Amino acid sequence: MAENNVSGMETSAIAVLKRAVELDQSSRYQESLVCYQEGISLLMDALKAVKDDSKRDYYRKKIKAYMDRAEQIKALVNQMKEDGKYHEQIKISEDATGYSYAVLFKPYISSSLSEVWVEDPYIRHTHQLYNFLRFCETLLKADCALKSVHLVTSQDEANGDQQSGALSALKDSLSGHGVTLDLQFSTTIHDREIRFDNGWIIKIGRGLDYFKKPQSRFSIGWSDYDFRPCHETTVDIFHTKHTKTQRDS
The missing domain is CATH 1.20.58.80 (Phosphotransferase system, lactose/cellobiose-type IIA subunit)
Structure with a gap:
């Protein structure tokens, strides 16, 4: 044995x-x-x-x-x-699997991480809101000292109440875990970018919405994102010593 x-x-x-x-x-x-x-x-x-x-x-x-x-x-x-020369690029091919948020972001989450900025215009529809929820869960499960998440996104004109309600519920839930969610809506946002206050910057061509829709809620990949096929996209990772200062300036 x-x-x-x-x-x-x-x-x-x-x-x-x-x-x-x-x-x-x-x-x-x-x-x-x-x-x-x-x-x-x-x-x-x-x-x-x-x-x-x-x-x-x-x-x-x-x-x-x-x-x-x-x-x-x-x-x-x-x-x-x-x-200031660090740059990695990951190319996710069409229908590739094994790229859950945990897998993609784990190498860049450190114990000192406490603040995260997410700029993504497409945290609006139900599946995109679930994506953002799963991203927040990934941060909470990681070995870090998360205190605040800042989200800048665009407003869903067709289902604004649903979007606001979901983000409000998530804000309350995160508060119960000692994390503040700061929410801002922008009518001009276009670029997608995630910044960690430990210096890492992750730019994903499709933002957090790079997963394909599962066939049903009882399909493999519904709960575990590692099994979900992806859309083709490119991930660029940079590092700067002054992430927080640059973001707030």
């Missing part, structure tokens, strides 16, 4: 680390760093469980190699952030 557990941990570690290397080679460094860290953790669990000395030696060498690469990436990312 113990050997099966070790084998399972090793298989999981290999899959995660393979993904880390792929992301690393595609210059998606922040995402690869998350995968390296997860893979290293799995290998360390396997090291603790295995008894064979040669296998333990093998795990130690692999762990050291991946830790060295993770440290190199950390230094590279920190230098690019310092120089």
Whole structure:
């Protein structure tokens, strides 16, 4: 039974680390760093469980190699952030899956994150309001110190009461979790942008509304966004040391 557990941990570690290397080679460094860290953790669990000395030696060498690469990436990312040159681009293809908000935003959510700005003209219709709700839930579940979310969107002229009612209910619900929702409507907003006060800026071509509609409420993907097919879109990620200052100026 113990050997099966070790084998399972090793298989999981290999899959995660393979993904880390792929992301690393595609210059998606922040995402690869998350995968390296997860893979290293799995290998360390396997090291603790295995008894064979040669296998333990093998795990130690692999762990050291991946830790060295993770440290190199950390230094590279920190230098690019310092120089204001950090830019990653993710291209989500038509019908791709595995791009839930948790997956997309996790690499950029840190423990210091406390304030988020969302500029998206399409938080109006029911499914778009649910998208924004799911985004807020993703932030609440993350390891961060979220205190406030600022939303700038356009007003739904056809169903304004529904939009206002939904956002008001969400504001009350977030308040119960110690988070303030600041809402503003704009008639001129066009660009879509999400800013974190830890310096990360995420621009998604389609905003938060990049998922296709499930066939029904009983289809796989209705609840878990990782299973939802996506529309083709591009995600650009930047970092600036002065996110909050720039946003408020």
